[in-house]
Amino acid sequence: METLMETRVEAGSALHSVPDGGARHAAPHSAPRAAATWHRVCPLTELDDSWGEAALIGGRQVALFRVGERSVFAVSHADPATRANVMARGIVGSRGTTHTIASPLHKEVYSLATGECLGNPELRLGTYPVRVVDGAVEVEL
DSSP states (O other): OOOEEEESSOOOOOOOBOTTSOBOOOSOOSSOOSSOOEEEEEEGGGSOBTOEEEEEETTEEEEEEEETTTEEEEEESBOTTTOOBOGGGSEEEEETTEEEEEOTTTOOEEETTTOBBSSOTTOBOOEEOEEEETTEEEEEO
């Protein structure tokens, strides 16, 4: 069941562990952001592997996905083709080594790391930097 988690902070994409216990974004953001802020969203353990959760972060709807033990992605909850907030309900998969999400509406497939649409170059899914700090998922908006 989809949960809408609210926090007073703003949101983040793919995580990779770093020695200080946090993680760093591995791919470029979908758009430049001025004065971005990290927002603590939820414990990593609350995200099920290959399942989406929606979060309201700083007034934005964000879809969070955990893939494996520590890879976490944050993307816009809005489907790029229809603007309907449904991406947390998409189907998680992969194309080669690229983690993907397929829209539940039109089945367009997007890279979770970059937001690139693999079937239609005119569409792009917004992505946000993500990190895990002390076991908590943080997203930068």
